[in-house]
Amino acid sequence: MEAFLHQVFSGLANGAIYASLALALVMIYQSTHHINFAQGEMAMFSTYLAWAMINAGYPYWIAFGLTVVASFFIGLTIERVIVRRVAGAPILTLVVVFIALLVILNSITGWIFTYTIKVFPSPFPEQPLFGPYISSHEAGVVGVSLVVLLLLFLFFRFTTLGLAMRATAENALSSRLSGIRVGWMLALGWGLAASIGAIAGMMVAPIVYLDPNMMSGILLYGIAAALMGGIDNPFGAVVGGLIVGVLENLMGAYVVGTELKLTVALMLIIGVLIFKPTGLFGRHFVTRV
Amino acid sequence: MDGMHVNKTRLIVIGIAVLVAFLLPFVVGSYRVFQFNLVLVYAIVLLGLNMLTGYNGQISLGHGAFYAIGAYVAAIMMDKLGVPYWATVPAAGLVCFVAGFLFGFPALRLHGHYLALATFALGISMPQILKYKGLEHWTGGVQGIVILKPQAPFGLNVSQDQWLYLFSLFVALFMFWLAWNILRGRIGRAMVAIRDHPIAAEAMGINVAAVKTLTFGVSALYAGVGGALGAIVVQFVAPDSFVALVSISFLIGIVIGGLASISGVIYGAIFIQFVPNIADEISKAAPWAVYGLFLLAFVFLAPKGVAGLVQLLWGKAEASWKRTRAQKTTLQS
Numbered sequence: 001m002e003a004f005l006h007q008v009f010s011g012l013a014n015g016a017i018y019a020s021l022a023l024a025l026v027m028i029y030q031s032t033h034h035i036n037f038a039q040g041e042m043a044m045f046s047t048y049l050a051w052a053m054i055n056a057g058y059p060y061w062i063a064f065g066l067t068v069v070a071s072f073f074i075g076l077t078i079e080r081v082i083v084r085r086v087a088g089a090p091i092l093t094l095v096v097v098f099i100a101l102l103v104i105l106n107s108i109t110g111w112i113f114t115y116t117i118k119v120f121p122s123p124f125p126e127q128p129l130f131g132p133y134i135s136s137h138e139a140g141v142v143g144v145s146l147v148v149l150l151l152l153f154l155f156f157r158f159t160t161l162g163l164a165m166r167a168t169a170e171n172a173l174s175s176r177l178s179g180i181r182v183g184w185m186l187a188l189g190w191g192l193a194a195s196i197g198a199i200a201g202m203m204v205a206p207i208v209y210l211d212p213n214m215m216s217g218i219l220l221y222g223i224a225a226a227l228m229g230g231i232d233n234p235f236g237a238v239v240g241g242l243i244v245g246v247l248e249n250l251m252g253a254y255v256v257g258t259e260l261k262l263t264v265a266l267m268l269i270i271g272v273l274i275f276k277p278t279g280l281f282g283r284h285f286v287t288r289v
Numbered sequence: 290m291d292g293m294h295v296n297k298t299r300l301i302v303i304g305i306a307v308l309v310a311f312l313l314p315f316v317v318g319s320y321r322v323f324q325f326n327l328v329l330v331y332a333i334v335l336l337g338l339n340m341l342t343g344y345n346g347q348i349s350l351g352h353g354a355f356y357a358i359g360a361y362v363a364a365i366m367m368d369k370l371g372v373p374y375w376a377t378v379p380a381a382g383l384v385c386f387v388a389g390f391l392f393g394f395p396a397l398r399l400h401g402h403y404l405a406l407a408t409f410a411l412g413i414s415m416p417q418i419l420k421y422k423g424l425e426h427w428t429g430g431v432q433g434i435v436i437l438k439p440q441a442p443f444g445l446n447v448s449q450d451q452w453l454y455l456f457s458l459f460v461a462l463f464m465f466w467l468a469w470n471i472l473r474g475r476i477g478r479a480m481v482a483i484r485d486h487p488i489a490a491e492a493m494g495i496n497v498a499a500v501k502t503l504t505f506g507v508s509a510l511y512a513g514v515g516g517a518l519g520a521i522v523v524q525f526v527a528p529d530s531f532v533a534l535v536s537i538s539f540l541i542g543i544v545i546g547g548l549a550s551i552s553g554v555i556y557g558a559i560f561i562q563f564v565p566n567i568a569d570e571i572s573k574a575a576p577w578a579v580y581g582l583f584l585l586a587f588v589f590l591a592p593k594g595v596a597g598l599v600q601l602l603w604g605k606a607e608a609s610w611k612r613t614r615a616q617k618t619t620l621q622s
Contacts, residue, residue, distance in 0.1 A: 034402075092348055092548070093588055093592070099584065103580050107575070223409075260421060265414065270395055273407055
């Protein structure tokens with residue numbers, strides 16, 4: 001029973017990270033119907049920025065804050081410079097552009113920071129503070145994710161800018177007609193997504209260690225989480241993330257063994273897409289001829 | 290459409306290309322022969338992927354998985370069952386056809402981004418499946434399988450590398466001829482119609498589901514044949530040779546070479562074989578940076594790839610040649 005509870009709690013912690021990444025994916029999907037394959041690599045790059053700052057002697061939380069801000073501007077720039085130009089292009093073109101971003105970010109990081117695996121510090125204490133079933137880092141990850149969620153909720157619910165962004169996602173044309181600068185709202189969405197991804201990266205790096213390919217598996221779980229919750233529903237992404245995290249851990253511990261964990265994500269993705277493409281909380285869309 | 294109509298000049302160009310390909314192993318060093326052999330292997334895989342993605346519009350970011358299955362089928366048959374190398378190629382193709390056909394069923398329900406996602410997931414999780422302990426007896430686990438290079442038959446006076454190259458060339462020519470026949474016929478037109486407007490295609494009586502799953506199967510068959518040849522050429526298979534980046538480099542190959550173009554896959558194969566080698570000299574990270582930059586450049590500047598550029602230049606040259614000839618005849622009369 002203890003082992004089981006331990007698996008569940010560490011699954012929740014992983015799930016919180018997947019939820020953040022899923023949230024970033026949903027943020028971009030909601031407004032532009034693009035699935036950003038480079039989301040994981042953007043997060044990885046941000047994490048390296050944080051690592052460089054911490055190594056340069058900045059305190060952890062300062063580096064954390066600076067990274068979140070820097071990632072915001074990186075995301076914003078990518079949208080304004082590259083993604084903007086292919087906004088209405090066929091899906092294949094979009095996929096190719098995102099793949100290009102993925103490999104460029106991956107190799108630039110490898111170029112600057114080399115491919116050797118690095119240790120990334122955790123801001124949370126070594127000894128468990130919250131009982132025997134969950135380490136402090138895991139508890140901290142869940143806490144940070146909850147804070148991020150709360151802030152996002154407050155932003156979208158109670159600020160004019162948040163309202164404008166929601167309106168853009170809902171109906172871009174009408175928003176434009178009522179004076180919202182749709183283009184900038186989309187860029188802001190990219191910026192926010194990059195920031196959320198950066199937080200996910202910094203939270204997962206102490207667990208998986210820092211290397212340029214660290215996010216490929218995490219991205220897969222993030223995608224599974226986003227699809228499970230319904231790719232256009234932020235709330236669903238969080239629930240999906242937690243479900244995927246726990247499911248992954250339990251399946252890994254009791255059913256398929258740790259070596260086939262990624263295959264669980266593959267099965268989840270394909271299963272959801274086939275049997276319930278809208279996910280648990282997604283909206284149904286009717287396509288017109 | 291490129292490669293569909295055969296006129297005299299085109300036939301001559303193809304003839305010269307085949308002749309050059311035949312003579313190549315006898316004029317370059319054995320390492321270059323090995324490299325060009327891989328170009329042939331990649332060309333076969335890219336041809337299959339281009340049928341699926343370029344002609345049929347189904348995006349696959351996981352063709353490395355079928356390539357891996359083909360390679361493993363060949364390696365296991367040679368190493369564990371003692372099957373001769375040439376017999377493993379069609380067998381690998383068949384196994385992959387079935388695998389692709391089965392994957393094509395769920396793919397039917399997935400459009401655009403979603404299919405890209407599902408195949409992306411397939412590509413990422415493939416190495417883990419190959420490392421799986423339960424299959425270790427067959428796959429050799431993390432260590433992989435080492436296979437022996439075949440000897441040239443009939444007492445031919447060519448080296449092993451040269452023979453393998455010629456064998457791959459025969460297979461490649463056959464696969465190209467097959468693809469050309471599929472694509473210019475009824476099925477090929479149905480594939481393009483489904484890509485351009487699935488609903489209209491269905492209204493015209495095309496069985497969309499059948500054509501799409503069949504295309505997936507055939508495309509996987511090409512990847513499997515390429516994988517089997519690749520395994521024999523490299524003499525080694527291991528899970529870590531089939532990471533997700535392999536699938537991505539295949540996609541890069543067809544985008545650079547030219548989507549929906551038969552000749553384009555050759556340019557694409559040359560690109561993914563040689564450009565990383567050249568870029569590697571700058572830095573370990575450089576190949577992928579170069580890949581990414583080329584991808585962006587081609588998407589924005591030359592969406593039809595190298596094949597499109599070649600066709601453009603060819604058309605211009607032909608037009609100017611005709612013009613000068615027309616001027617000459619008017620002057621004479």
